[in-house]
Amino acid sequence: MNFQKLKLTKAVKPVNFIIFIFAFYVFISFVFLTGCTSKDNSEPVSRSAFMMGTLVKLTIHDPHFKDETVFDRAFARIAEIESKMTINAEGGESEIVRLNNFAGKDFLRLSSDTFYVLKKAVHYSEISGGKFDVTIGPLVKLWNIGTEEAAVPTEQQIAERLPLVNYQNLILDEQNSSAILAKAGMLVDLGAIAKGYAADELAKIFREAGVKHAIINLGGNILTINQKPDGSTWKLGLQDPLEPRGDYMGIVMLKDQTLVSSGTYERYFEADGKRYHHLINPQTGYPENNSLMSVSIIGKHSIDADALSTAVFLLGLEKGLQLIESLPDYEAIFITTDKKVYVSSGINAENFQITKEEYQLQ
Amino acid sequence: MKKGDIFLIILLLIAAVLWFGKDVFWVDSAHKQAVIIVDGQVYATLPLSSSKERSEIPVKLPGNNYVHIISEKDQIWVENSSCPDKVCVKTGKIAKAGQSVVCLPNKTIVYIEGSEKQEVDDISF
Numbered sequence: 001m002n003f004q005k006l007k008l009t010k011a012v013k014p015v016n017f018i019i020f021i022f023a024f025y026v027f028i029s030f031v032f033l034t035g036c037t038s039k040d041n042s043e044p045v046s047r048s049a050f051m052m053g054t055l056v057k058l059t060i061h062d063p064h065f066k067d068e069t070v071f072d073r074a075f076a077r078i079a080e081i082e083s084k085m086t087i088n089a090e091g092g093e094s095e096i097v098r099l100n101n102f103a104g105k106d107f108l109r110l111s112s113d114t115f116y117v118l119k120k121a122v123h124y125s126e127i128s129g130g131k132f133d134v135t136i137g138p139l140v141k142l143w144n145i146g147t148e149e150a151a152v153p154t155e156q157q158i159a160e161r162l163p164l165v166n167y168q169n170l171i172l173d174e175q176n177s178s179a180i181l182a183k184a185g186m187l188v189d190l191g192a193i194a195k196g197y198a199a200d201e202l203a204k205i206f207r208e209a210g211v212k213h214a215i216i217n218l219g220g221n222i223l224t225i226n227q228k229p230d231g232s233t234w235k236l237g238l239q240d241p242l243e244p245r246g247d248y249m250g251i252v253m254l255k256d257q258t259l260v261s262s263g264t265y266e267r268y269f270e271a272d273g274k275r276y277h278h279l280i281n282p283q284t285g286y287p288e289n290n291s292l293m294s295v296s297i298i299g300k301h302s303i304d305a306d307a308l309s310t311a312v313f314l315l316g317l318e319k320g321l322q323l324i325e326s327l328p329d330y331e332a333i334f335i336t337t338d339k340k341v342y343v344s345s346g347i348n349a350e351n352f353q354i355t356k357e358e359y360q361l362q
Numbered sequence: 363m364k365k366g367d368i369f370l371i372i373l374l375l376i377a378a379v380l381w382f383g384k385d386v387f388w389v390d391s392a393h394k395q396a397v398i399i400v401d402g403q404v405y406a407t408l409p410l411s412s413s414k415e416r417s418e419i420p421v422k423l424p425g426n427n428y429v430h431i432i433s434e435k436d437q438i439w440v441e442n443s444s445c446p447d448k449v450c451v452k453t454g455k456i457a458k459a460g461q462s463v464v465c466l467p468n469k470t471i472v473y474i475e476g477s478e479k480q481e482v483d484d485i486s487f
Contacts (some may be wrong), residue, residue: 148446220487
């Protein structure tokens with residue numbers, strides 16, 4: 001009897017512990033698997049397309065959202081905006097191409113989309129004192145940066161184009177939704193603002209469709225809808241200007257905001273050992289050669305942030321910072337060529353962290 | 363409870379923790395892979411690890427266009443491309459998860475995918 005009991009105890013105890021270990025296993029796996037399960041549910045759905053001369057990536061992070069036709073509507077809207085505002089004549093005559101062809105001749109009636117973007121562009125041309133200039137087309141065409149024909153123009157060629165660049169000679173008639181370029185040869189170029197407008201329009205489509213959490217990425221211009229599904233802020237890497245695309249030097253936290261960067265690393269060509277980037281100063285006719293490598297703008301609307309990123313870059317650190325501080329809804333992060341980082345007053349540890357030691361916050 | 367039981371229990375506990383912890387803590391470069399996307403479709407995926415030999419991926423595109431991609435060890439890059447701007451070639455070699463090389467004219471993207479949890483949701487450039 002006693003022997004039997006002993007035997008039983010000996011037999012049962014390890015079994016108990018095996019059960020305990022199983023329970024431990026189940027507990028651990030529950031902790032990890034629930035983590036995985038919730039992750040699976042919110043696995044983002046992403047669609048990409050090459051549009052507006054760039055890579056457009058739309059990502060919905062919404063476990064409850066199933067209507068994927070919203071992507072089709074979004075891409076159709078970008079195609080519509082592109083067909084109105086492109087300066088590339090391929091694929092039909094855009095309103096902007098027609099406006100340019102009407103330069104020095106007559107007013108052209110424009111769609112509300114195009115008129116709105118032109119109006120915004122003129123506004124930013126004004127508040128940046130012409131550093132951002134919507135009529136920069138003749139210089140962009142002359143430099144051809146980003147094409148096979150990119151080459152350094154002669155001083156004379158630049159001198160010839162400069163008088164054609166002046167936003168004050170773009171006359172808008174709000175009542176008739178029409179516009180005219182006063183001088184023949186003038187060219188409007190919406191390359192520094194149209195993507196921002198498109199991002200805002202896509203956000204409208206997403207919101208109207210009931211999308212709660214999404215990231216709209218138009219060639220690196222980011223617009224976030226609300227916050228992440230778990231309620232935390234979105235975390236966006238800020239491109240390291242000296243490294244390949246995707247390598248970031250800091251993280252920007254966004255919630256229902258847009259982040260647009262302009263930098264010398266985006267598009268450029270090299271000639272005689274010198275780098276010529278695409279951010280052309282409309283007043284000198286040459287790529288702006290100030291102390292900056294990049295400017296990133298954070299704010300509510302992408303159209304404004306897009307225009308501001310170019311305007312603030314061309315204004316330079318000091319004057320650019322002044323402009324940003326005069327706009328309560330927009331903030332800026334500046335990276336200089338010597339890896340110093342300057343920020344506007346609304347940027348703090350809550351919304352921006354530098355992740356690479358070599359970059360020094362001033 | 364005998365010594366052996368305790369030993370067994372500890373052993374099993376360690377095994378349990380290791381088994382579930384391995385995905386979290388054990389991040390190996392062997393889990394990195396390069397993904398090549400052409401016009402929105404996955405063209406090829408290839409693992410990137412230090413033991414991997416050099417491999418060449420000539421992406422042939424309509425109209426005599428091409429993107430010549432080379433991977434060696436844990437790096438991948440665009441060696442040559444028919445595009446006019448050569449931004450993709452100038453991007454150079456990439457090796458870290460999240461990095462990418464984009465050739466807009468040829469609608470080709472090369473990016474590196476890692477098993478480690480991404481710290482950021484997207485990149486602004």
